[in-house]
Structures are given as C-alpha cells and as structure tokens.
Amino acid sequence: MKAEPAAQARLLDLQELDAQLERLDHRLRSLPEIAEAAQLKERVDAIDAELITAQTKASDVERHQRKAESDVDQVRSRADRDTKRLESGQITNAKELQNLQSEIASLGRRQAELEETVLEVMEQAEELNARAARLTEERETAVAKFTEVTARRDTAAAEIQWDRTRLTQDRERVSADIPADLLALYDKLRAQYDGVAAAPLRYGRCNGCKLALSTVELNEIRAAAADEIVRCEDCRRILVRTEESGLHAPVAE
Numbered sequence: 001m002k003a004e005p006a007a008q009a010r011l012l013d014l015q016e017l018d019a020q021l022e023r024l025d026h027r028l029r030s031l032p033e034i035a036e037a038a039q040l041k042e043r044v045d046a047i048d049a050e051l052i053t054a055q056t057k058a059s060d061v062e063r064h065q066r067k068a069e070s071d072v073d074q075v076r077s078r079a080d081r082d083t084k085r086l087e088s089g090q091i092t093n094a095k096e097l098q099n100l101q102s103e104i105a106s107l108g109r110r111q112a113e114l115e116e117t118v119l120e121v122m123e124q125a126e127e128l129n130a131r132a133a134r135l136t137e138e139r140e141t142a143v144a145k146f147t148e149v150t151a152r153r154d155t156a157a158a159e160i161q162w163d164r165t166r167l168t169q170d171r172e173r174v175s176a177d178i179p180a181d182l183l184a185l186y187d188k189l190r191a192q193y194d195g196v197a198a199a200p201l202r203y204g205r206c207n208g209c210k211l212a213l214s215t216v217e218l219n220e221i222r223a224a225a226a227d228e229i230v231r232c233e234d235c236r237r238i239l240v241r242t243e244e245s246g247l248h249a250p251v252a253e
C-alpha cells in the first residue's frame with residue numbers, strides 16, 4: 001500500500017483524536033455521579049420497601065385498635081345495663097342478685113383488660129406512625145439528593161458530549177486527508193490492536209509496542225520509498241516515519 005508522507009503523518013493526528021475520543025467515552029462511562037445516583041436510587045427503593053412494611057403494620061394495628069375499642073364499648077354498655085338492673089331494686093331473688101353482681105365484677109375486669117389492650121395498641125400505632133414519618137423524611141432527602149446528583153451527571157455528560165462533537169468534527173477533517181484504502185486499514189487495525197493502529201517510529205523504536213527495531217528492519221525501512229506504508233514487524237501496526245525516527249544516523253550491520 002502506498003500513500004503520500006503527508007497523508008501518513010495525518011494518521012498520527014487521527015490516532016491522537018481517536019485516543020482523546022476514547023478517553024472521553026471512558027470518562028462518560030465512569031462519571032462518579034452515575035454510581036452515586038445508582039446508590040441513591042437503591043436507597044430510595046429500600047426506604048419505599050420499609051415504608052410499605054411500616055404502613056401495612058400501622059393499618060393492621062389501627063384495625064386492632066378499633067376492634068378493641070368497640071369491645072370496650074360493648075362490655076361497658078352491658079355492665080351499665082346490669083348496674084341499672086341491680087340498682088332498680090326489681091331483682092329480689094338472692095341467687096339472681098349474686099349472679100348479677102358477679103357478672104358486673106367480671107365485666108369490670110374484662111373492661112380493664114380491654115382498655116389495657118387499647119393503650120398498648122395505641123402506643124404501637126404511634127411508634128409505627130412516627131417510623132413512617134421518619135422514613136418519609138429520609139425519602140425526601142434521598143430523592144432531593146438524587147435529583148441534584150442526576151442534574152450534575154447530566155451537566156457533566158453534556159460537556160463531554162460537546163467535546164466529543166468537536167473532536168468528531170476534527171476527525172472528519174483529518175480523515176479527509178487520508179486515502180480511503182489507508183483509512184480502511186487504519187480502522188481495521190484499530191479494532192484489532194486495542195485502539196492503536198498507527199504509531200510513530202521514534203529513534204529506532206516503534207511507539208506502538210515500544211520495541212526497538214532490529215538493524216535489518218531499520219535498513220529495510222531506510223530502503224523503502226517514502227510513500228510506502230511500513231508496518232512494525234512486532235505489533236503489525238502502521239509505522240509512520242517522522243523527523244525523530246532516527247533513520248539518518250548510520251547503522252552498522
């Protein structure tokens with residue numbers, strides 16, 4: 001393959017732009033705000049799950065409370081009815097009187113027990129509602145932080161995207177200076193060799209694999225025409241000759 005030395009030199013500009021584009025893509029993928037937002041999202045989801053549990057429990061406890069309160073009412077009205085009958089003086093039978101008194105006493109004990117239950121249940125409901133309120137507050141804080149972090153993430157991403165657009169335009173301009181067959185080879189090698197397809201030959205060393213070329217290789221390159229596309233024997237990348245290639249110094253064989 002052949003290409004004008006100027007076109008070959010443009011490969012190095014293209015390679016630099018591609019490296020910059022890759023760095024931008026890496027930065028975009030690894031923005032700290034991405035991980036931070038994901039963590040906050042997890043936190044909000046966890047709070048939501050806890051909230052549902054607390055709210056379900058609170059509604060169970062409230063139902064329990066209403067049942068206990070209605071039980072208290074029933075027991076109280078029955079005791080009131082019994083007390084009225086007792087106080088009416090209509091019951092004269094001693095056995096019946098005794099039964100009534102003992103029922104009133106037993107209803108009194110039952111009422112006290114039920115009232116105790118109502119108090120306990122009210123306390124539980126209060127705790128659960130306080131917990132739900134605390135979780136709601138935590139959720140609001142986490143959501144506000146999430147909104148703030150995603151806004152920061154989007155701003156940073158937009159800046160990177162802006163740089164990317166600019167570099168892509170530069171890339172198009174540089175590509176236009178390179179013949180299609182050389183550009184195709186460059187793209188193929190870039191995919192094959194970890195994003196680096198072209199490297200300068202600097203002081204007898206391939207800048208792609210960093211290995212020094214042998215005397216034989218250097219002499220071959222010296223003998224090659226300037227428009228000949230030269231490849232590194234070791235890494236197979238395109239070697240671009242520059243002022244600093246070290247080809248002019250005499251090399252003993």
Ligand SMILES: [Zn+2]
Pocket residue numbers: 206207208209210211232233234235236237
């Ligand atoms: Zn190499």
